[in-house]
Amino acid sequence: MSSEYDILIVGAGIAGSSLAHALSQSSVTPRRIALLERSLVEPDRIVGELLQPGGVAFLNKLGLQGVLEGIDAIPEHGYAVVQDDRIVHIPYPDGREGRSFHHGRFVQGLREHARRANGVDVIEATVNELVEEEGTVVGVRATRSNGQEKEVFRADLTIIADGCFSNFRSVVQGPSARPSTTKSHFCGVVLKNAQLPMSQHGTVVLVHGHGPVLLYQISEHDTRMLVDVKNPVPSDLKTHIITKIMPSIPTQLHDPIHTALSSGRIRRMPNSFLPPSPQSHKRGVILLGDAWNMRHPLTGGGMTVALSDVYILSQHLNKVNDLRDWKQMKGILDRWWWERKGLAATINILSVALYDIFGADGECLSVLQNGCFKYFERGGESVRGPVSLLSGTAPSTSLLAYHFFYVAFYSIWVLFAHPRPIPAPCTSRESHMNGTTHSNGNGDVHIDDKHLDTCIMQMPSVLDYPRLFWLSGRVFWTACIVFGPLLWTEIRWW
Template sequence: MKTFDYDIIVIGAGVAGGVFAASQNKDKKILVIERDLTEPDRIIGELMQPRGLQALEEMGLAHLVEGFDAQVVEGYKLIKGDETFTIHYKDVDNGIKGIGLRNGKFLTAIRNDIKSKENIDLVEGNVTDLIEENNVVTGVSYTNAQGEECKSSAAMVVVCDGPMSFFRSKLSKPNKKVTSYFMGLVLRDLDLEHPSLGHMIVTGDAPVLVYPIHSNGYRILIDYPGEKPPRIGTKAIEKFKEEISAVLPKEMVPSFVNAIENDQLKVMPNHSMKAQAFRKKGVVLLGDSLNMRHPLTGGGMTATFNDIISLNKALDGVDVHNSEALEKAVESYYENRSEEVETINILANALYKVFRDADLKEACFEYLQKGGEQSTGPLSILAGINRNKKYLLKHFFKVAMQHPLHFVTKPKKQMRLYKNAVGIIRPILKDEDQPAIV
């Protein structure tokens, strides 16, 4: 049997790679390689749905969200012009909650946790290649922080190098699409009626999301539709300021104006992708390297943690040095992971397109506003608690078909509503039905 330097090498110490490493048994010797270990300042990965918190607890890692002023998120307030209503997680399941946090602080907590573990080596370096022997991945080549060329071997390599993954194309058949861009700022000194709720503003042509990330900070994410990034020139920023100020609730406007005039507006692409991994022995894709969805619903970390749990279950009792057993475990993970994440993917991509369609947006707002199962049902899916695809589709089509009499009184509008709903959901379901391995 070949002798390896490590049992597992993890490429990337982001949310996926860091939490995966932290979740492993102490008897596994692990090397984690991260390109940049300085604390990042990002606008992604800052809203964790209740199932994400539950998943951390299941892995014994709930402490990772403690100690850096993360904020409880109790549900949502939906805003369309002067119309507003609230939906609380407690109505779905009394006791569940989400959390808003600063991505950089969360990553620092994860990295400090794995640094403290004697079985894990965390190094700063840029992985440049996978080492293969007889078509089996047996390690990595990387350049360390001192500029030295290094090589390390392992029985298993876990690739978690994020949305802009370098290794994705070498290990899978990706179908990555840019669906829109998020422009992000931090709003400070807000005095909100419901400070612990995420605020979904659908007044304009594209949605705006506001949620707490620390005790005096709310992340605002403004969607910019299309595949091309927004222009950030002086005139464009001034126009942007006027347009967004017109759709924000009045209590948010002063803070927004102050932020856009004094802080740097950050822009990030929003991707949709479900890659199909190749049958490559000794390596596995995890997190955004394998699967992404529109971030409107904050489902990314939930999906990633569900993937980690799925992979850990597949590896349970498996000797990673037994190549045949390892290959079967990895294939099992790829083949079964969709059961835990497909509703998160479908809802995220579908809801974004619904909010971009004027008629469907109106219908969705009206449906959720009714309360009862019409609001708690969709919220249970968004929270990641309910992962029943048939239940999701039932509510999706009920939004479009909630007024059957309109087929008689408003036939053109109702038929357009139905056709648009089908046009949204059909390609999403087709993409989601693709297996995660080829």
């Protein structure tokens, strides 16, 4: 059996579904498009639930703004960052608004828009392999959900958008394919009727010695909690969250967390990083979305990059007369590569760099984390600039480098100019149950695994300067080795 199309799209997720809709708007000629997906049942994932303002803007440009209606999506106006019971407000600039929602409802809305688009067939089928003729991909071999025989779907252009666990990434990229690296896992639960520190704001909790915690409302009664757990993942996640993580989380969330942990399973998702590389190895096929480029989900920028890629690529493909002219297609891929670079590189670098700082694995990164929090406390451009980058509304790697190294130097300044916690023995030791914190008014409270110690805030003395100068050099070097390799992953092909 064989079916003929102009374009095949493998994967009806966010990138694939939105691209099918966008390509149906071709200004050159009506096209037949097949959107193939293994299962059209509503997906159930714990990431891809917060769309930054930049992503909302691209959704509107694609004519898909209606997808956000009728799915109980929540407006998001920025972030609240929590560290040691201190909260700093980070609003989106210029009144911009993001949206958060159940991932599956959003995807089903995109699929419905694709299904209603002119010339698009949404087909439930498992793609088994690419079909090649004389070194050119001419389609795929797939098995429909209601059949047992493999069927050949032929097309002038095949686009692979089958997600982070792509089966075809290495086939398309060939020798240049790089395996994704997993830095940690997000472990997620849904909290019922939880009250966040700031309504309609994502909450980021910085946990000493562990990865950050994200919380954001995804429907009227549901709030997603994602706990970043570094590898290897503990076998008893519930105990790990209760004893190691919950003491740092605002107390009004403790009861909903206990209820969620006791009544439901904790789901996991690997936090992977895959830098993009040029696509010119194999004719007739293109990679898109997480199949090609992934970043850490901490910043919620993945859907923004995907929708940006879809918008730019569709603008070029909709003007092409002959999709089989690979010389012309290579030119389009080159233009797409450069036009996407500003936004994609900014979000890719920011996601991993911010994770390294918020995860603070070591003394130097802890200094950077503390300096970053105090940098946000300054307000003004110290908040507006970083959140413009985070929200996908300021696609500029130079602006990112400016603020990143400003944070590094400011962190060094904090070492000398701000008081630091000095451990002091408690007048009376109190055990802590379930991570509950206490304060006796003498300073910040620190919890270890056995007992409470109070910390007295004290300015560094001249005697501390030699060690602080040595630490300052290490902190700056750490900033360089965090940012430099990430920048290289984006510019190495220039």
